[in-house]
Amino acid sequence: MILLRLAIRSLISRRITVGLTVLAIALSTALFLGVEKVRTGARASFADTISDTDLIIGARTGGVQLLLYSVFRIGNATNNITWESYEDVISQPGVAWAVPISLGDSHRGFRVMGTTAAYFDRYKYRGGQDLTLAEGNRFDDLFDTVIGADVARQLGYRIGDPIVVAHGLASFTEHDDKPFRVAGILAKTGTPVDRTVIVSLKAIEAIHVDWQEGAQSANPVSADAVRGMDLAPSAITAAMIGVESPLQVFRLQRAINEYREEPLMAVIPGVALQELWEIVGVAETALFGVSAMVVATALIGMAAMIFSGLNERRREMAIFRAVGARPGTILGLLVLEAALMAAAGAALGVALLYTGLWIARPYVDAAFGLYLPISALTPREWAGIAAVVAGGTLVGFFPAIRAYRISLADGMTIRT
Amino acid sequence: MTDPSRPTTADAIAISNLRFAWGGRRRFGLAVDTFSVRRGETVFLFGESGSGKSTLLSLVCGVNKPASGQVEVDGTDLGALRGAARDRFRAERIGVIFQMFNLLPYASPLDNILLPLHFAPERRQRCGDPRAAALDLTDTLGLSRSLIEHAPAADLSVGQQQRVAVARALIGHPPLIIADEPTSALDAGAQSAFLDLLFERVQAFGATLVLVSHDARLATRFDREVSLSDIARTHREDAA
Numbered sequence: 191m192i193l194l195r196l197a198i199r200s201l202i203s204r205r206i207t208v209g210l211t212v213l214a215i216a217l218s219t220a221l222f223l224g225v226e227k228v229r230t231g232a233r234a235s236f237a238d239t240i241s242d243t244d245l246i247i248g249a250r251t252g253g254v255q256l257l258l259y260s261v262f263r264i265g266n267a268t269n270n271i272t273w274e275s276y277e278d279v280i281s282q283p284g285v286a287w288a289v290p291i292s293l294g295d296s297h298r299g300f301r302v303m304g305t306t307a308a309y310f311d312r313y314k315y316r317g318g319q320d321l322t323l324a325e326g327n328r329f330d331d332l333f334d335t336v337i338g339a340d341v342a343r344q345l346g347y348r349i350g351d352p353i354v355v356a357h358g359l360a361s362f363t364e365h366d367d368k369p370f371r372v373a374g375i376l377a378k379t380g381t382p383v384d385r386t387v388i389v390s391l392k393a394i395e396a397i398h399v400d401w402q403e404g405a406q407s408a409n410p411v412s413a414d415a416v417r418g419m420d421l422a423p424s425a426i427t428a429a430m431i432g433v434e435s436p437l438q439v440f441r442l443q444r445a446i447n448e449y450r451e452e453p454l455m456a457v458i459p460g461v462a463l464q465e466l467w468e469i470v471g472v473a474e475t476a477l478f479g480v481s482a483m484v485v486a487t488a489l490i491g492m493a494a495m496i497f498s499g500l501n502e503r504r505r506e507m508a509i510f511r512a513v514g515a516r517p518g519t520i521l522g523l524l525v526l527e528a529a530l531m532a533a534a535g536a537a538l539g540v541a542l543l544y545t546g547l548w549i550a551r552p553y554v555d556a557a558f559g560l561y562l563p564i565s566a567l568t569p570r571e572w573a574g575i576a577a578v579v580a581g582g583t584l585v586g587f588f589p590a591i592r593a594y595r596i597s598l599a600d601g602m603t604i605r606t
Numbered sequence: 607m608t609d610p611s612r613p614t615t616a617d618a619i620a621i622s623n624l625r626f627a628w629g630g631r632r633r634f635g636l637a638v639d640t641f642s643v644r645r646g647e648t649v650f651l652f653g654e655s656g657s658g659k660s661t662l663l664s665l666v667c668g669v670n671k672p673a674s675g676q677v678e679v680d681g682t683d684l685g686a687l688r689g690a691a692r693d694r695f696r697a698e699r700i701g702v703i704f705q706m707f708n709l710l711p712y713a714s715p716l717d718n719i720l721l722p723l724h725f726a727p728e729r730r731q732r733c734g735d736p737r738a739a740a741l742d743l744t745d746t747l748g749l750s751r752s753l754i755e756h757a758p759a760a761d762l763s764v765g766q767q768q769r770v771a772v773a774r775a776l777i778g779h780p781p782l783i784i785a786d787e788p789t790s791a792l793d794a795g796a797q798s799a800f801l802d803l804l805f806e807r808v809q810a811f812g813a814t815l816v817l818v819s820h821d822a823r824l825a826t827r828f829d830r831e832v833s834l835s836d837i838a839r840t841h842r843e844d845a846a
Contacts, residue, residue, distance in 0.1 A: 192724050196713050203712030203758070505707050511669060512704070513774070514697020514725035516690050601669035602658045602702065 193519075197526045199508075203500070208531060211492045218488040219578050221544035222481040223571055227547060229474050231562040233467065236262070239381040240459050242314040246437050247271070247279060247446055248428035250453035254469065257462035260291065260428035263301045263382045263405035267293060270425035275452045280431065282445060285314055288469055290426040292394045296359045300341045302387045304394030304423075310336075312430060325349055326374035329390050331387060334373035334570025335418045338384040340556070342375045349375065353387065353399060363406070365397040368413045371460045380561035392421040431456070440588070492531055496524060496589035504596060504604045512602040520597040524590035525583060534584020536575045540567070616681030618814035619666060620645040623675035626665060634842050636661045637724055638675075638798045645781070647828055648808065648815040650825040654835035659818045662838060663786055666816075668692030680781055697725035701775025701813075703788035708771035711760035715749070715770040716740055718759055719777055729778030736777070743773040755767055767797045769803065776807055783808055785817040789824065801827060 201208045240261050248256045249269035258264040270292075282286040289312045292304035310328055326349040329336055335353055347353070353370040357363045370389060378384055399419060400411040411419070433439050439458060446456035500605050507520050547564050554560050567575070620642040627635035636658045642647050652705070653659040664670045665677050668684045671692070675686045680699055684692055696702075701722070709718045719740040723730040735741040744754045747769040759767060768788060775783050785804070790795040803828060808815045825831040 192717060192720060196710065196717060199712045199714075199717075199758075200710070203760075300818040505658070506710055509704075509708065509710055509719075511693075512667070512696075513701040513722035514693055518690070519725070562643075601664050602667060602704075603664065 191441040193523060194526065197523055197530060201527060201530060207495055207499070211488075211495050212531055212535045212538060214488040214491055215485075215578070215582065216538035216542055218481070218485040219536050219575070220537025222500060222545060222574060222578070223483050223539065223543045223567075224546060225474075225481045226571055226574065227543065228562065229477075230568070231565075232560055234563060236463060236559050238316040239247045240313075240315065240461055241318055242432065243312070244433045244436070245431040245443055245446070245456045246459060246462075247276075247431060247456045248452055250455045253455070253457040253462045254457060254466045256428065256457050257442045257466070257481070260430075261292070261382070261459065263293070263303075263386065265426045270427055270454060271429075272425050272521050273423050275449065275454060276383075276426055276429055277493045278451065279446055279449065279454065281427070284433050284435070284442050285431055287432045289313070289430045290391060291422070291430070292391055292423065292425075293427045295357060295365070295394070295397075297341075297353055297355050297387045297431065298345060300345075300387050301359070302355050302394075303390060304389050304391040304426075306391055308387070309430075313383070315379055315383070319379075321379065322377045322385065322566075323374045324377040326372070329373050329388075329393075330389065331371070331373070332393055332396060332421075333368060333370045333413065334390070335370045335393075336374040336376060336388045337372055338376050339378040340384040340387045341387055342372075344556070346590060347372050347375070349373065355387070355389070357401070364488050367410060368397045368416070380555075391423050393424070395421040395423045399403065400523045465567055485581070488535070489532065489578075489582050492528060492535075492582060493585040493588050496528060496586065497592065499557060500589060500593055501595060503593075504600055505598040506606055507593060507602055508602050511597055511600070517594045517598045521587075521590045524526065524593045526589070528586020529583040532579045532586075535582070536578045539578075540575065544606050545567070576593060611834070616678070617642045618645045618647065618680060619816070620678040621666075622675065624665065624672050624677060626661065626670065626672050629805045634658075634661065635840065636665075637839045637841075638662065638837055640831075641832070642840060643814060645814055647830060648805070648828045648830045649817070650828035651816060651818045652820070652822055652831060653818055653823065654782075654820050656840075657834045658838050658840045659788070661835055662834070663784055663818065664828040667784060668696045694725065694823070697722055698728050699780050699782055701777075701780045703768070703775050703781045703783070705789045706764060706767070706791040709759035709762075709767055712758055714756060715754045715759050715762065717745070718770060719743070719754075719774045722774060723778055726778065727778075729780060729835055732753045733778045740773060740777055740804060742762055743776060743807075744770070746807065747773055762795075764791050765800065766794065768800055770775075772807065774802055776811060776813070779811050779813070781813055783813050784814045785815065787819050788817065790819070797824075803812075823833065 241521065246256060246260050248260055249267060249271050251268055252489060255265060259267050276290060289305060293301060307328055313321055324339065337347060341347065347370055351372045355365045355370060357365060366445045368438040376383060396416045399416055400407050433442060443456045445457065446454050510520055546562065547562060551562050556561055621638050622640050624638040649661065658828055660789065665672055666679060670804060672685050682695065684695065687695060709715065720736055723733065723736050741751060750771055759770065762770065789800055792800055799822065801824065
């Protein structure tokens with residue numbers, strides 16, 4: 191025990207160089223674990239975003255792209271599907287339910303989604319959880335909207351506040367002749383729903399009824415007049431579909447993909463996500479490799495720091511030898527020193543990681559809609575930490591072997 | 607290893623026909639035909655720097671192994687022991703005091719005193735309670751307990767450090783004390799006080815003391831005075 195105490199005292203006595211070395215290891219460990227946390231967090235967050243939906247249909251495009259724009263509101267639809275095709279498809283046997291969604295407009299940076307009231311019953315996240323209203327009600331009137339938790343928080347909206355929807359995603363033309371009213375605010379879900387303004391499908395039709403070729407026509411229809419019109423949608427962006435039996439998923443998917451009237455596409459959300467991970471996996475591996483190299487760099491820096499201190503510590507080694515320490519003990523002490531620094535670095539790195547996650551979470555959530563869970567270290571992460579400490583111990587052997595040779599040659603007196 | 611508490615007739619140190627040469631660039635050789643120190647004797651070994659005293663001490667302490675001849679300490683031929691056994695022997699039987707920088711600067715004086723016991727289980731056992739033994743020693747050496755237990759050794763004055771080094775050499779009663787210029791970092795008044803303490807403790811424990819110095823004035827206190835040049839021959843070749 192006295193050797194451990196002496197090793198710790200020795201490190202403390204060199205607190206500046208040791209501190210910087212430990213900090214370098216800590217930062218690299220935090221980066222290494224951070225990459226892992228963000229990776230698993232992003233996967234979990236994506237996987238939690240949609241559940242209990244068997245198929246998503248949209249215009250023919252890439253499966254990943256369809257999933258991204260319909261569920262995650264990332265990117266845009268290249269094409270809509272006609273209402274006729276939609277009705278045709280969902281009338282096929284095996285379809286238990288279907289929820290159409292229509293995207294394309296925005297409100298102060300948040301996307302506006304038109305859907306039916308069934309959305310609130312059918313959309314599930316995080317293993318089957320339902321959307322719940324924190325305040326207010328679902329839409330009742332044509333110009334009612336239900337907003338996500340982040341929309342309400344960031345824009346400071348309350349029930350009854352007016353909302354004007356902008357045409358397109360980044361445009362200055364607004365549907366200001368037909369303002370909406372906040373009817374309900376959803377509870378936080380940690381999904382893109384938090385950042386969505388939900389209106390009825392009819393409302394989407396209503397605000398575009400007097401639009402042609404991307405501009406409002408010369409004869410606008412007033413908000414009151416539009417209420418009397420037929421607001422059956424002509425097209426939607428995508429639809430969520432549930433099947434009666436899991437066995438029918440593939441048959442139905444094939445049927446939709448082979449639909450003759452219009453090029454349609456159906457994807458199974460889990461399969462599309464898997465495709466996404468395969469694409470992202472290359473980048474993940476690269477990031478993992480880079481962060482592992484950063485850890486290696488920090489550990490090599492530690493070995494260099496121990497090496498450079500060896501000459502001034504020959505006196506110390508001579509004292510150890512004089513009181514009866516073997517050269518092997520000197521070797522052990524230096525390896526112990528390296529292991530202690532690596533362990534301290536790893537521990538500090540974990541602390542930095544959680545502090546960083548805690549600080550970054552709101553920003554990541556706001557900027558990317560990625561809700562990173564702050565979870566305990568996984569066995570994989572523990573293995574990473576163990577690898578850092580083991581790596582530190584291993585590189586510690588290089589200066590330790592040098593110290594062994596020095597102490598063997600020097601003995602009790604320093605020879606030059 | 608013989609039991610140090612068992613009285614034997616063997617000398618504390620007995621050297622015969624010793625030959626040794628450093629390897630490497632510094633070709634320095636030492637030869638001692640015969641030299642012995644009786645048990646309980648205090649010997650002043652006079653030697654200028656470069657006279658081979660460090661080499662001789664490293665052989666007596668078992669850090670280096672003679673090329674030929676015998677170095678016996680307490681009846682044990684060090685040349686016959688393997689490296690690790692010689693290290694263990696040194697830890698158990700010999701207390702060493704250097705000129706200066708005796709202590710690990712970052713450790714407390716108490717840890718410095720207790721350090722040899724970690725490598726010498728028999729010596730530790732002889733102490734009973736090592737901590738109490740260490741504090742008893744420092745009390746008799748006039749060092750305050752708060753200084754010993756808490757301050758890092760680097761905060762002590764040179765004189766205090768040397769006294770801590772004496773305590774470290776004496777703890778657990780090793781039979782042989784080797785002191786290499788222990789007073790040269792001290793001023794004249796402190797030298798005398800230091801030697802008083804050293805002699806008193808060494809005699810109280812019945813240990814053998816070999817003190818090496820280039821300062822001949824110190825010799826008067828010792829049982830015997832030996833000049834290194836009388837017992838040892840050195841030779842030097844420059845490798846270049």
